[in-house]
Amino acid sequence: MPAFTSTRQVTLNEVAVNCDVRISSLNGPACDRLRDLGFCEQMQLRKISNGRNLVCTVCGAKMAISRELAKQVLVSPVL
């Protein structure tokens, strides 16, 4: 189960594993780097695993990012 209700934005850290979410905004110093890697607004992603670093699939690529970076990715559920 995702850890958010249908309208609230949460960080990628808080999303449950195997959930599909949409990136609603990026907020933090590493925004540009994240966008270069495909973490752009409106992109759909799936969280694959939790842990020290998260794994998620974004536009067909599997990326491992630190929790610090995931904190800067705000997501909302796919409607």
Add this chain to the structure above:
Amino acid sequence: MSAASEAPSTVALIGNPNSGKTTLFNALTGANQRVGNYAGVTVELKTGETFTPHGRKLLVLDLPGCYSLRANSPDEKIALDAVTGKLPGTAAPDLIVCVVDASNLERHLQLALQVIELGLPCVLALNMVDVAEKSGLRLDPAKLSEELGIPVVPMQASAGKGIIELKQALRHPFPPPSSVTWLKNGDDSEETRRNFIADLCTLAARRPDAQSRTFSDKLDSLLLHPVFGWIALIAVMFTVFWAIFSFASVPMDLIDAALGSFGGWVEGMMPEGDFRSLLVDGVIAGVGGVLVFLPQIILLFLFIGLLESSGYMARAAFLMDGVMAKAGLSGKAFLPLFSSYACAIPGVMATRTIDSAKERLVTIFVAPWMSCSARLPVYFLIVPLLLHENEGSWKQALILFGIYALGTATAFIVARVLRGRLGPDKSPNHFLLELPPYRRLQWSYIFRHVIDRAWSFVKKAGTIILGLSILLWALATYPKTDSKDPGEILAHSAMGRIGAFIEPAVKPLGFDGRTGTAILTSFAAREVVVSSLAIIFSVEETDDDEETRSLLRDRIAAATWPDGRPLFSPLSLISLLVFFIYALQCLPTTAVVAREAGSWKWAIGQFLFMSGFAYAASLLVFQGGRLLGF
């Protein structure tokens, strides 16, 4: 003037890491650059030549992968400078080929748009269309070309498909630069680009609605699992090392026997004299003693090639991030350090993928402490001696494991201390790593890479080691004396005199002048110590398996101090091992460190620190052991 006589145009290949630039570069130029299924295999610019279908020569630049034209790491900076013509000694490109992974277009097009906006003629190489189609992506290259305003060539570089079409697109005159329709009124915001890409992908690269679990996903659920993932990683690492030590013994024995027979044949063919002695005791004993380790080096590079090409290396880096963090490093330092088990030179070069400059310096500093393959000859000589048995027992394997563990643990501790002292980076760098899909192994590239490394090892044996072997033989032979006693002959020779001179410095470590001389000769290349000892203890090659090494061990075991005590006690052997675990005895590594760290000060500092550390550690082991009564 004919087209062929004009100066060749320069074509640069640019793209995200792991988009297949080097595979394409190899296919275009017929070159043999190393490729791997791991982001950041290419860390420096490579150049090659190709011809258009009309016979016009093109200079091709293979750039390191980058995610955007905002350079974050040193390898990305090289790519940026190369496309903008700011790289010294490299011509600005006349045309850029943007290599994109078709299965990953949303992301790869971001860099492609930035490159197209530079205003140079561009061609989009839509690589890996097979993977994209397999994942259900519906591609429309004609639509992509229309919207981007540049030629788009669908291809599968790994299978050589689309290469001819790409060459057609590179023919003169080059296509005109795109009119960049997505930027209106000079607006170059990221958002405009993103919206354009999203619209373009809806039109020309539609994804299936439901995300299906691919083979990679299924395998990752096991290999990235917090428990099974670790079991798999340990099993893989164990298999690699076990295979290196067990499989290599058969070809090693064959090489050994062949060299022995060759030595015997030369001895039988020539009359006794200095020249025969030079060939048999100097050249064959010296070079042969090192060449015998070729199978192990081939196996180590083969396994690293397999791990990289399959895509597993990135998973290992992901798992190791937590462990590396304890040393103040990140998972990205894993590949450079793991490669250093084979050879510190590719290891140091691989640090270019590390974003943080300080983490990179620390990784370069400790990389030579990961026991490299050149240390193996030394370990294989000393470890059986320590146990008074021949090669190949499990106890020896355990000691070897301990040796690797000691080097690695020290590297981690020093990295942690050094990282703490260097302080935090100006801008924080967080761990991020692409986990590429598992791919079928590209055997031809793996084999070519292994042959390449093996050849460079053989070349080293034929140059540095051959030269030093001849020098050592001369030092151990001249000036001559009338005495027939080998001990007296050696004491009278130049080598004996050097040994006597340096003996006071090495005696506290438990070594005599002869061992000291052998160590001294190994500062240019550590594996030379085996040849040096073989020459100093005048061991001849034999035609029996392992007999040469075992003969050398017998000689070393029988060697004594002038008062009759055995030269090597278990304690002094451990002291010698410890010295070789820690000392940085490799001139090529020091040269590469100076280049990569950008300062000779750092390289010389590393050399002095490691040599000093090795001396102190050896001293501590020997003197500490003696105090404890060993």
